[in-house]
Amino acid sequence: MLSHVRRVLLVGFMGSGKSTVGRLVAAGLSWRFLDFDDRIEEVEGRSVAEIFRTQGERYFRRVESEIAEDLLSEDHVVLGSGGGWAAAPGLLDALPDGTVSVWLRVSADEAVERVRPQAGVRPLLATGNPRSKAEALLSERAPRYGHAHLTVETDGRTPEDVAAEILALIRRKRPGIEIAN
Numbered sequence: 001m002l003s004h005v006r007r008v009l010l011v012g013f014m015g016s017g018k019s020t021v022g023r024l025v026a027a028g029l030s031w032r033f034l035d036f037d038d039r040i041e042e043v044e045g046r047s048v049a050e051i052f053r054t055q056g057e058r059y060f061r062r063v064e065s066e067i068a069e070d071l072l073s074e075d076h077v078v079l080g081s082g083g084g085w086a087a088a089p090g091l092l093d094a095l096p097d098g099t100v101s102v103w104l105r106v107s108a109d110e111a112v113e114r115v116r117p118q119a120g121v122r123p124l125l126a127t128g129n130p131r132s133k134a135e136a137l138l139s140e141r142a143p144r145y146g147h148a149h150l151t152v153e154t155d156g157r158t159p160e161d162v163a164a165e166i167l168a169l170i171r172r173k174r175p176g177i178e179i180a181n
């Protein structure tokens with residue numbers, strides 16, 4: 001199934017670095033980087049926060065799952081999913097052929113620190129105590145994220161370092177994997 005990798009899917013919690021690392025991995029492969037949230041905002045014509053506020057999370061999840069299906073049919077792409085997408089049951093076990101999924105692992109503490117400068121952008125951490133919300137969501141979601149093919153730690157590391165590890169894992173550490181051109 002993984003012998004010809006045509007897309008890399010990054011999953012993980014808010015602040016795990018999916019977009020930043022994803023762009024670097026895409027550059028390393030000379031592929032495109034596509035971000036679930038960016039596509040949702042493009043299609044809906046408003047921000048994720050605005051969608052949550054006006055139509056609620058259920059609506060957002062419905063749009064997100066349609067967008068995900070669309071983006072997962074693209075080839076030669078690195079995909080940055082939204083932090084909640086891979087938390088739905090079964091999704092990471094039913095990825096289209098040629099997809100390598102990577103969980104960017106981050107602790108609740110570091111996630112909260114990383115997203116702090118953009119407070120308000122992430123509705124799920126915008127109210128109440130972000131630290132305890134992150135802790136609760138993360139422990140609920142971690143078992144699902146753990147279904148990814150590969151796991152990479154991100155705490156205390158630069159995006160460049162994380163991207164380099166992903167590229168090495170994809171290229172070398174799995175015998176028989178070839179990157180499709």
Ligand code: S3P
Nearest residue numbers: 013014015037082083084122123
């Ligand atoms: C969410 C994560 C966000 C965005 C939305 C919901 C989540 O994406 O999709 O705010 O449920 O974890 P990032 O992980 O890119 O911040």
